[in-house]
Amino acid sequence: MSNLMKRIVNALILAMLATGCSDPNPTQTNQTAEQAKAEKAVPVLSLKQQLAPITQRYFALRPEIATYYGVAEDEAGKDVLSKLTDYSPSGENHRRKALKAILTELNAIDASQLSASEQVSLGSIKSEIAGALLPAETVAYGTMLGEYGVWFLPYVVNHLSGLHVEFPSYMEDKFAVSTPEQAKAYLNRLSMYPAAMGTVIDKLDQDVQMGVIPPDFIIDKTIAGLQQQLVHHASEHPLVSSFKAKLTAAQVPDSEALANSAAELVETKYYPATRQLISALQAVRIKATHLAGLGHQPQGAKLYKAMIxxxxxxxxxxxxxxxxxxxxxxxxxAEMDVLLKQVGYRKGTVGERMQRLLKDPKYIYPNTTEGKQQLMSDIHGYLAKVNTKLPLWFGQLPNQEVAVEAVPDSRAAATSGAFYDAPSQDGLRKGTFWISLYDMAALPSYSLQTLTYHETNPGHHLQTLIGLSDTLPLLSTIFYSNAAGEGWALYAERLAAEMGMYKDNPINDLGRLQSELHRAVRLVVDTGMHAKDWSREQAIDYAVATEGIHRSEAMSEIERYVVWPGQALGYKLGELKIIELRAKAKQALGDKLDIKVFHDKLLENGALPLDLLEQKMDQWLESAKAANAAAETKI
Structure with missing residues (x-):
């Protein structure tokens, strides 16, 4: 019985009791009927409406994520664009308590009043928040809602994550400046940077007191990245030059004065705060060891399981x-061995032969302006090629083109390979494939086609655009499953081969298999370092020997896994789950399986946690089987 029916029945019972169970008074009967009618007239709020205040409380915990997703203040909360995250110990404690309170509120929502799609979305948000809370409930150190506003980070400061990395990134690339008010908000955030950095250093100090210190090589790389931020004259820093370009493009009044204010703030606020963090890290560096694995940190083994x-x-x-x-x-x-022999590479291990392929000049883009332009042109060519095939494999297609951009030189050295940024909610910023051209030797031409498909179509861009919905809450986009998201992108690489993208091109197909091998190696080295006491060097050597990749790429990857424990496992584990679900559907439906329907169904609710994704696909499969059986009966 629904809650509404219970209220109606209770009202009738109370009315009868009030008259001693005698015949009801006509007036009372009319009142009861009117009351029931009024209750029926109360509109049921959508999940998006119910989650609106919760969403604003989330953005109050992580204001920068509203900028990342391009969310307007009326949805994100008043003055969110002028705020920064409080990373202090007290701020971290508040975040943990607040997110737990949000989960309690989500658990109290009556799912029976929601549509089927809303129920899936609510379940996904709850599951991902519960997962984000697991590490925070395991250890007192680290920071929750870290990278992308979702991940737990054991080290509040590292070379890939933290205020010092995300602040210049979103300010330069994602902070919209088209009005005087937005320009003032930009300057306000710049002015607040030293105070925010102070909270970071306070948290760093507290974690150090608990015995949590990043490995020495991570501290060294972080300091090097910070020092790179100081090489520009303030007026030429990307925080100023990008701001000035936005002001000019939008023809904001007093643009020159605003740009000069930004330069002054970089000189008097941003640079001193950056130097302060360098000094803090140099003090910590004295105490650091060279041990790579999380298992060497307090309760590290337990934390690693929570991260998985x-x-x-x-x-x-x-x-x-x-x-x-x-x-x-x-x-x-074994598959790569066959292809390598086909193209004339017969001697040595697969890794050794891929090393020789890596050094072949004809597969290396020159580290010149022309070489970089050619690489970007090739990306656009591969994208155009795959786009013609998408309608054969998907019923729903992206309604927006993907942008392709090189990571700015000021951040390229600290950026790991390539990545995708989702489009902004306001529609002003496209979904973007970012690629770092810092080390051209790490981007052989045979790897580029697969990398393009992973980040664009049919990978992250298609996945993100199909999963977006104006009717579902924004939190269902923010709290996405890393395993489902990255698992799909890896599956998309394999799918591209099925689509014929590598036909008659065994060299690029080798690049595809090497990319898949790379994700398998991640399972070995991530667990090797964090659970089996592997050293950084042991992990690098294994990756180079097994994959045949450039040593600089292996080093960058391994150091990434050190600071994001468990994240790299999601690719292979997610891909294998999708392959399993497709095999199950094929076994159940046989020739009646429409691959376009399968893919659309898989993606329609966004990147769901793997267990919920399997439940949803199993339900769809049962419905499809029943529909097929009914159709055969009619025949």
């Missing part, structure tokens, strides 16, 4: 994942 659940949606043990990685490495290298 949080970022890979898996209950597998590190040992199970490690062995799965070894098995996948063996399978993929």
């Amino acid at each position: 659940k949080h970022l890979a949606n898996s209950d597998k043990t590190p040992d199970e994942i490690h062995q799965l990685g070894l098995d996948e490495v063996a399978r993929i290298t």
Whole structure:
């Protein structure tokens, strides 16, 4: 019985009791009928409406994420654009308590009043928030709602994450400046940077007192990245030059004065705060060790298991994942061996032969302006090629083109490879494929086609655009599953081969298999470092020897896994789950499986946690089987 029916029945019972169970008074009967009618008239709020105040409370905890997603203040909350995250110990404690309170509120929502799509969305948000809370409930150190406003980070300061990395990134690339009010908000955030940096250093100091210190090589790389921020004259810093370009493009009044104010703030606020963090890290560096794994931190083994659940949606043990990685490495290298022999590379291990391929000049883009232009042109060519095939494999297609951009030189050295940024909610900023051209030797031409498909179509861009919905809450986009999101993008690489993208091109197909091998190696080295006491060097050596990649790329990747434990596991574990679901559908439906329907169904609610994704696809499969059976009966 629904809550509404219960209220109506209770009202009737109370009315009868009030008259001693005698015949009801006509007036009372009319009042009861009117009351029931009024209750029926109360509109049921959509999930998006119910979550509107919760969404604003989330953005109050992580204001910068509103900028990242291009959310207007009327949805994100008043003055959000002028605020920064409080990273202090008290701020971190508040975030943990507040997110737990948000989960309690979400659990109290009556799902029976929601549409089927809303129920899936609510379940996904609750599951991802619960996963984000797991590490925070395991250890007192680290910071929750870190990278992308979702991930838990064991080190509040590292070379890839933290205020010092995200602040210049979103201010330069994502902070909209088209009005005087937005320009003032931009300057206000610049002025607040030293205070925010002070909260970061306070948290860093507290974690150090708990015995949590990043490895020495991570501190060294972080300091190097910070020092790179100081090489510009203030007026030429990207925080100023990008701001000035936006002001000019929007023809904001007093643009020159506003740009001069930004330069002054960079000189008097941003640079001193950056130097302050460098000094703090130099003091910590004295105490650092060279140990790479999370297992060397307090309660590190327990935390790593929580991170696996949080970022890979898996209950597998590190040992199970490690062995799965070894098995996948063996399978993929066997496939690569066949292709390598086909193109004339017969001697040595797969890794050794891929190393020789890597050094072949004809596959290396020159580290010149012309070489970089050619690489970007090739990306656009691969994208155009795959776009013609998408209608054969998807019923729903992206309604927006993807932008392709090189990471600015000021941040390229600190950026790991390539990544995708979702489009802004206001529609002003496209979904963007960013690629770092800092080390051209790490981007051989045979790897570029697969990288393009991973980040654009049919990978992250298609996935993101299909999963977006104006009717569902924004939190269902923010709290996405890393395993489902990255698993889809890896599956998309394999799908591109099915679509014929590598036909008669065994060299680029080798690049595709090497990319898949790379994700299998991640299972081995991530668990190796964090659960089996592997050193940084051991992990780098294994990656180079197994994959045949450039040593600088291996180093960058391994150091990424050190500071984002468990994140890199999501790719392979997610891909294998999608492959499993497709095989199940094929077994159940046979020739009646429409791959376009399967893909659309898989993507329609965004990147769901893997267990919820499987539940949803199983329900769809049962409905499809029933529909097929009914159709056969009619025949």
